[in-house]
Structures are given as structure tokens and as C-alpha cells.
Amino acid sequence: MARRLGFDARMIEGSCHCGAVRLEVASAPVELTSCACSICSRTGALLTYHPLKDVRITGATDVYMWGDRMIEFHRCKTCGCFTHWLPVDKDYDRMGVNARMMPREIWSGARVRYTPGPD
Ligand SMILES: [Zn+2]
Structure with a gap:
């Protein structure tokens, strides 16, 4: 189970390499996904x-999309780090955050799940 902190409690914070893109999530990751789809395997995202x-x-x-264009892959305009993905259809209530943007101690103890992913 994820440790739920909520937005009123201390957030888990992260940023891209240059600091221009900042992210906050409500819970520390307990499981990370290493996705083997054609883009995640290249970015090395967890x-x-x-x-x-x-x-x-x-x-x-900046946003990159390809294929069926269902997912926006976001990267920092300055340093190029892949920070997160968002669904094009915002009614699909799920997004992916690259935990590597968070301090290492936040995610280094998390379990890593390997998935084949779509192409
Ligand atoms: Zn950056």
C-alpha cells in the first residue's frame, strides 16, 4: 500500500535536472514500473x-506523442528530462510520473516491477 500523505501533509517533491520543472506527489512510491515499451526503455524511466x-x-x-497519440510524454524544455506522461483524454484518471526526478532516497527502496508495455 502506498503511504498516503495527502496535499495537506508533507509532499514528495522532485524536479528535472535543471529545476525548471517541479513535481509533487501525494505519496511516496512503494512500487516502481520499469516499462519496456519503445519509449520508456529508451528514457530509462522508473x-x-x-x-x-x-x-x-x-x-x-515539451510534449512528444506517437502512434495512436493517446499519451503525452512530457519533458523539460530546458534540460530534456522525461518528467511525466499524461493521458490525452483527461477523463482517463491516471498519469505516470518518472520517480527518477525525485530524490534517490525516496525511491531507492521501492520494489521494481518489469512490464513489457505496449509498443
Ligand atoms: Zn529541466
């Missing part, structure tokens, strides 16, 4: 998944 309301992102990002 993902945590959240309802949209549980994550705050600030800062300018």
Missing part, C-alpha cells in the same frame, strides 16, 4: 502511477 489530482507539475514542458 514510473509511478497516480490519479491526476494527486500530482502537481509546474514548469514548461
Whole structure:
């Protein structure tokens, strides 16, 4: 079970390498996903998944989409770090956050789940 902190408690914070994109999540990750889809395997992301309301992102990002264009992959405009993905359809209440943007001590003890992912 994720440790639920809520937005009124201390948030888990992270940022891209240059600090322009900042993120906050409501719970520390206990499980990370190493997805083997064609983009995640290239970025090396370790993902945590959240309802949209549980994550705050600030800062300018560029968006990359491909294939069926269902998911926006966001990366920092300045340093290029892949920070998160969002569904194009915002009624789909799930997003992915790259836990590698968080301090290492936040995620280093989490279990890593390997998934094949879509292409
Ligand atoms: Zn950056």
C-alpha cells in the first residue's frame, strides 16, 4: 500500500535536472514500473502511477506523442528530462510520473516491477 500523505501533509517533491520543472506527489512510491515499451526503455524511466489530482507539475514542458497519440510524454524544455506522461483524454484518471526526478532516497527502496508495455 502506498503511504498516503495527502496535499495537506508533507509532499514528495522532485524536479528535472535543471529545476525548471517541479513535481509533487501525494505519496511516496512503494512500487516502481520499469516499462519496456519503445519509449520508456529508451528514457530509462522508473514510473509511478497516480490519479491526476494527486500530482502537481509546474514548469514548461515539451510534449512528444506517437502512434495512436493517446499519451503525452512530457519533458523539460530546458534540460530534456522525461518528467511525466499524461493521458490525452483527461477523463482517463491516471498519469505516470518518472520517480527518477525525485530524490534517490525516496525511491531507492521501492520494489521494481518489469512490464513489457505496449509498443
Ligand atoms: Zn529541466
